[in-house]
Amino acid sequence: MIHTRIKSVAQRLNWYRTKDKTFGLYQGYVFHMGDGNGMKFIFCILKNIDNITIANLQATLELRKSEFKNVNIKLQDRILYLSFEEGIFPSIRRSKFVRALDSLVEIFENLDIPKQDSCFECGAEEDLDYYNYQQMGMLLCDSCSSKMEEKVELSLLEWKSEEKNYLKGSLSAGFAATLISAIWILSSYYSNKVFPGFSLLIPYFVNKGYEWGGGRIGKWTILILALIITFFEGMCLAFIFDKFHNSPDVPLSSLLNGGAISLWVCMISVIWFFFFYKENLPEFYSAEKVN
Known part of the structure; x- marks a missing residue:
């Protein structure tokens, strides 16, 4: 179940959905957005960045924390996670999500973090489409999506054939x-x-x-x-x-x-x-x- 405010923002951005989240490109970066118990969240998976960039990103987020009032920020295992805490009644405006996305994109660009508008696996820029893998959004080319499909089918066959004890x-x-x-x-x-x-x-x-x-x-x-x-x-x-x-x-x-x-x-x-x-x-x- 996706909250109506999250869904409204995602519709305006022409995003996609999993069972409980939305995701899509925003100014060249793939973000996920959803809601949980008493909070809403945004996260971005930052592949192919080195430890120096991670340290610079943490320092920049600390310097610009005034732009993320009442937002908990966590960077772990190359996943940047923002959680917006709420009370009993939903109180976060749609514009706050967009401002957070704008700030993150600006920070990413200033730190030269690579754009994510190409295939997640091989970097191809043609024949791309959005896919749902383990309730996570991915942007893949036709070739990589076929390989991923074969990988999942192989995993299912192995699960069916293994001893259940x-x-x-x-x-x-x-x-x-x-x-x-x-x-x-x-x-x-x-x-x-x-x-x-x-x-x-x-x-x-x-x-x-x-x-x-x-x-x-x-x-x-x-x-x-x-x-x-x-x-x-x-x-x-x-x-x-x-x-x-x-x-x-x-x-x-x-x-x-x-x-x-x-x-x-x-x-x-x-x-x-x-x-x-x-x-x-x-x-x-x-x-x-x-x-």
């Missing part, structure tokens, strides 16, 4: 879930409480246990983890209900409330695994313009 990962996840389940049951047994917070620990340690066992994400991973979580959550709740449903020391309302919360947490965690738990596979495709 389902068995080792499942055993490790089951062992981790057994430990947490035992702690949950013993805690409930000796304190006469349900402790629904343990229903959140089981999914966490099942996930970590799968990773510790060397399990890799594949087409069966989500189903395996969801079954392990559901089994151990259900087993723990069944034991707790069987132990306490006739106990005078535990009010029925407390038992039902704790059980309901635990079931909700279990359901949400399983849904999270099905919809959001996935391998960060390489992506490469032609970028779309902001509209």
Whole structure:
């Protein structure tokens, strides 16, 4: 989701978009612009600059920091990152982004930082187009884009062919879930409480246990983890209900409330695994313009 003010600036600049950012050329340099939690940001990847230029850039930014009021500036690994902090309500005007871009371009030109209006890989100046690689904007020629596409396809083939270690990962996840389940049951047994917070620990340690066992994400991973979580959550709740449903020391309302919360947490965690738990596979495709 891209904020409307970011989108408005990008549309005026005829920029492109990824899933959560915009990017494009501004006076010869490629910038990315987007928004996060309580702030908006601009960053530029500065390839092919030496350490002396980096030091001069840092010194120049420090001297001209008055032009970037209420802006946090960080230069790391040849990425210049500007974050504009906001309050609860969006308060940054579109003109502030443009002024920041103008200042950065002026600084880059004064330091003779090379323009970025050619192919990112080979420097060609013809047959260029914008591409999205791992949610980062790139300007590539036809030849380099074909090579990048082949590289991504090869990575996907390697991922599909590699051993996923389902068995080792499942055993490790089951062992981790057994430990947490035992702690949950013993805690409930000796304190006469349900402790629904343990229903959140089981999914966490099942996930970590799968990773510790060397399990890799594949087409069966989500189903395996969801079954392990559901089994151990259900087993723990069944034991707790069987132990306490006739106990005078535990009010029925407390038992039902704790059980309901635990079931909700279990359901949400399983849904999270099905919809959001996935391998960060390489992506490469032609970028779309902001509209």
